[in-house]
Amino acid sequence: MQPIDVAAALFDAIEAKRVDRVEALYADDAAVWHNFSNAEQSKRTNLAVLAGLTSAVDSLRYEVVERLALGDRVMQRHNLRCRTRAGEEIVIPACIFITVQGDRIVRIDEYLDTRQADRLREASGRAGP
Numbered sequence: 001m002q003p004i005d006v007a008a009a010l011f012d013a014i015e016a017k018r019v020d021r022v023e024a025l026y027a028d029d030a031a032v033w034h035n036f037s038n039a040e041q042s043k044r045t046n047l048a049v050l051a052g053l054t055s056a057v058d059s060l061r062y063e064v065v066e067r068l069a070l071g072d073r074v075m076q077r078h079n080l081r082c083r084t085r086a087g088e089e090i091v092i093p094a095c096i097f098i099t100v101q102g103d104r105i106v107r108i109d110e111y112l113d114t115r116q117a118d119r120l121r122e123a124s125g126r127a128g129p
Contacts (some may be wrong), residue, residue: 003100004067007074010098010105011062017054023047027104035111046108057120059083074098080112082120092116 001009006025013021023043032046033039041049054060065077080092094112098105 001103002069003072003074003098004069006100006103006105007067007076007098011064011076011078014050014054015061017060019047019051019054022050025105027101027106030105030107032108032110036114036117053082056085057082058085058087072100074100084120090116090120092120 010022010025013019013025026043026047028043030043030046032041032043034041060080060082063079063081065079067074067076075095075097077095078093080094082090082092084090092113093116094110096111097107097109099107
């Protein structure tokens with residue numbers, strides 16, 4: 001698989017709420033960095049966060065603005081549209097860089113609108129970062 005295909009599979013898996021598929025795409029030593037914490041998450045920690053997110057919302061969908069292949073990296077700008085259990089739609093603009101080696105994700109750098117992410121955490125009753 002090309003890096004851009006791996007990135008597409010990642011977002012498809014999250015939209016389908018299939019954290020097991022995300023796990024299969026991550027290398028064992030994958031690291032995920034976020035702008036809001038300026039810290040890296042391990043594979044295990046990030047999978048737990050994704051499991052919490054996918055179970056806390058009725059639906060989520062990535063509205064891709066652009067996706068570019070940059071060698072072994074993929075850059076994607078998107079709006080993550082989440083529908084809460086109460087029916088509220090929260091849109092989180094984000095930009096993400098995914099580094100792929102072979103057909104596994106080894107690193108993610110994610111920049112997102114923290115105000116909207118905080119709204120989603122509050123609406124879904126989840127703790128902050």
